[in-house]
Amino acid sequence: MKVSSIGMASLILPGCMGASKLPAKDTLAKKPNIIFIMADDMGYGDLGCYNKNSKIPTPNMDAMAAGGIRFTDAHSPSAVCTPTRYGVLTGRYCWRSRLKRGVLNGYSPALIDTQRMTVASLLKEQGYATACIGKWHLGLGSDKKTDFSKRLTPGPNDLGFDYFYGIPASLDMTPYCYVENDRVVDEPTLTIEAGKANEDGWWRKGAIAPGFKHIEVLPHLTKKAVDYIGGHVRKSPDKPFFMYFPLPAPHCPIAPADFVRGRSKAGGYGDYVFEVDWTVGQVVKALQRNGLADNTLIIVTSDNGCPGRTKIDRAHSSIVKLYGHNPSGALRGIKADVWDGGHREPFIARWPGKIPAGTVSDELVCLTDLMATCAAIVGAKLPDDAGEDSYNILPVLFDQERSEPIREAVVHHSSSGVFCIRQGKWKLILGRGSGGFSKPKVIKPKPGEPEGQLYNMEEDLAESKNLWSEHPGIVERLTNLLEKYKQQGYSRPI
Secondary structure, three states, X not given: OOEEEOOOHHHOOOOOOOOOOOOOHHHHOOXXXXXXXXXXXXOOOOOOOOOOOOOOOOHXXXXXXXXXXXXXXXXXXXXXXXXXXXXXXXOOOHHHOOOOOOOOOOOOOOOOOOOOXXXXXXXXXXXXXEEEEEEOOOOOOOOOOOOOOOOOOOOHHHHOOOEEEEEOOOOOOOOXXXXXOOEEOOOOOEEEOOOOOOOOOOOOOEEEOOOOOHHHHHHHHHHHHHHHHHHHHHHXXXXXXXXXXXXXXXXXXXXXXXXXXXXXXXXXXXXXXXXXXXXXXXXXXXXXXXXXXXXXEEEEEEOOOOOOOOOOOOOOOHHHHHHOOOOOOOOOOOOOOOOHHHOEEEEEEEOOOOOOOOEEEOOOEEHHHHHHHHHHXXXXXXXXXXXXXOOOOHHHHOOOOOOOOOOOOEEEEOOOOOEEEEEOXXXXXXXXOOOOOOOOOOOXXXXXXXXXXXXXXXXXXXXXXXXXXXXXHHHHHHHHHHXXXXXXXXXXXX
């Protein structure tokens, strides 16, 4: 595992200098605020700090990386959004739930069992105020089809969040409306036609609330998040808060606000990523303005890879053809794929005085690790039936000496349910093809051909040389480890 510190003082945000390697125990006595910002469909190669050839300016996220730590081998637990959101909040792989493939829609019932511990309920027990602002996409209510004229329970408030404000699912999924706690703000009583290419940026036909405009959603949610921070300081200045801020962008519809139009060289999609960066900047400024920046752990990541669509052409990877920008960078694959372009994510964390500025880590981590890490921050012990696939990554954040990797392995999962396991440099895929959006999705092996895929990720980041036939021992070992994780119901030490 390699960890390096980079001298980028000119880009470091205020308050990021002087971090120590091993914070004393008493420095964690005052519980930090925790903000987890998760973009929707933002690619590994979109950020300038990850891709020198990116055609999208991302000054705020780049500055966060300069002032904190940037992971180069962080992964979402799934290559699509609902399963990743489940994993982030529960610390458990979603394929252990009823959702084995694909995603929920805007009318789906709640996915997370209200008896299951979430990051929010864990931190609430530890005295935190908890809020979720943004895209939910984990189901609302208990009916087969959610009735938005009724109370939307179970929902975020039943899973540990004191406050929720956001949209039910993806911004291209009906119904188009805002939900506050367990009620819609305005009922979706109108109907909108499907969005059109090069006009609206692709959304589905269906129910919409009066006054709801797709282009206004990200700025509106950003204001809600900023207002929450300020309001919390006024009402409960001595109480720490946890804010889960899942953004609706840059997922379809490609709907950048007017004030960011033309700010990138990657069309509407690039402008939308620039708007995501603006949102990150607004949150950081709110922390600084309210005197909270030095005692806040802020994490920025994405829920899965980017499909590479544009406002002009909805075809996968059309952005590469039209603008010469590859959201996956040097990785193979896109959103939904089992290849790394589907689930390797930008992952940046900043915590002044705790995380050494300008650190870059190649430690293998997963977004499910949020729960165990939060538990470690507050000194809580996870019960055996919570965070089954979550590891504490604080030793990496604090740049502590380690003789072994944090994780034994990470399990990847494509949109169609193809399994993959990564341990060290070896990546095993149980099947041929992408398992997602890229073609071919499935390859049926001919007699004598390898049944799956095995890659050495240290030597072959592009996953171009299948070593399945050359290393049968590694194939067997990783296959057995994956099966063990499936059968025993957990992957972390218990």
